[in-house]
Amino acid sequence: MxxxxxxxxxxxxxxxxxxxxxxxxxxxxxxxxxxxxxxxxxxxxxxxxxxxxxxxxxxxxxxxxxxxxxxxxxxxxxxxxxxxxxxxxxxxxxxxxxxQGRILLHACAIATTPGEQATSARLICAHSGTGKSTLAYWHYLRGFRVLTDDVACISQQDNHFIVHPGYPRVRVTKDSAKQLCINTQGKRTVTTCDLKYILPITDHWKNTPLRISSIDVLEKDLQQTRLSASEQLIALQEHSYRHHLLHPQQRLQHHFMMTRQLLDTVKVVTISRKVIDNTSIDHPTQEMV
Structure with missing residues (x-):
């Protein structure tokens, strides 16, 4: 076994x-x-x-x-x-x-400070192809702990919500690997919609979860925008993983309730890739994104 x-x-x-x-x-x-x-x-x-x-x-x-x-x-x-x-x-x-009753979001999760002593993580939600994995690996190269590059698994602990570490790898496209100056020779690949390279993120890897400090929704063109309560809820529903499977499992109401409780502790902001370098953690430069 x-x-x-x-x-x-x-x-x-x-x-x-x-x-x-x-x-x-x-x-x-x-x-x-x-x-x-x-x-x-x-x-x-x-x-x-x-x-x-x-x-x-x-x-x-x-x-x-x-x-x-x-x-x-x-x-x-x-x-x-x-x-x-x-x-x-x-x-x-x-x-x-x-x-199991977890909240799953299409998001990467990155520690808010570099090194192994971080106590909280930031979630960046984005649709496929927008750059979640690229951002995650960029931070990894600079000493930030990456908990997941594509799907964030969230549960409640005491009076706050935590994100659990997923798999100790990220998957990036050929173009992203080139942006990140990664030598792809000999790297394992997998084909989803596009060919992607599998990159290990074992440095700084821990199986301990982190408290969620903030959630950003990454858009290509919009400037940084604070959303109303209803808009925040809609944004998280839109970025819920395999949302179409919740209703036939009779889990939609539970998911909705848990998402609302999450929003009582964390706010959602829409942020553009054009300004992400001005946010609270050390994001890549405008040229990179």
């Missing part, structure tokens, strides 16, 4: 996940079981209800996620392991965390 830790969960798996680092055995919060599919995985398919979500990715695998603690995988024997991992670490893990 293989043992991992991500998003505040101990994970036990009979299947090796190459992007994750093995940890010491512990009582699992999530159990992953993978086996060859008995029938060809020849269609894309999705079913969701309050107890279980099942989805299939053609020529890759079927994923069954149950009660926030079990992920069963039936994989196509011809599928590349990287493709199986792509949907396991993405949608399957995301649904599992939704079933």
């Amino acid at each position: 293989h043992h991992y830790f991500a998003f505040g969960c101990h994970i036990t798996s009979n299947y090796r996940i190459s992007e994750l680092h093995e940890t010491l055995p512990a009582s699992p919060d999530i159990t992953i079981h993978a086996q060859p599919a008995r029938e060809p995985v020849d269609i894309n398919h999705l079913e969701a209800n309050p107890e279980r979500v099942t989805f299939s990715v053609k020529h890759t695998a079927r994923y069954h996620i149950t009660q926030g603690n079990v992920i069963d995988i039936e994989y196509d024997t011809d599928a590349h392991p990287d493709n199986i991992d792509l949907f396991l670490l993405g949608t399957a893990m995301g649904v599992c965390l939704q079933q």
Whole structure:
């Protein structure tokens, strides 16, 4: 068996996940079981209800996620392991965390101060292709702890909300790697919509969560804008991860309630990539973004 830790969960798996680092055995919060599919995985398919979500990715695998603690995988024997991992670490893990009652946002999470002693983190929400991972890795190169580059997993602790560390890597496009002056020779790649390079972020890595100090919504053209209460709520709904799966799981009301409680402790600001270098943490220069 293989043992991992991500998003505040101990994970036990009979299947090796190459992007994750093995940890010491512990009582699992999530159990992953993978086996060859008995029938060809020849269609894309999705079913969701309050107890279980099942989805299939053609020529890759079927994923069954149950009660926030079990992920069963039936994989196509011809599928590349990287493709199986792509949907396991993405949608399957995301649904599992939704079933646990967590808030998931399309956001990177970066410590507000460099070094390992940071006590809070800033979330930067953005749509795909806007530059979350590029910003995250830029900060990593300058000594900031990066907790996640794409999906922020949030839970409540006492009277505040925390963001949990995800996977110890970021994925950047070829153009972003060039901007960051990264030598991509020999780097592992994965194909989502675009080819992306997998870059480890093991320096400064800790499995401890950080309190959320602020949330920014990154836009291409808008100047920095404070949003009304309703606009903040709408912004977080728009950047919720796999939001369309909440309703069939009967989790939409819980998600809405948790999001409103989050906004009682943290405010959301819309910020432009053109002015992000003027914000409270040391963002990249205008030329870089």
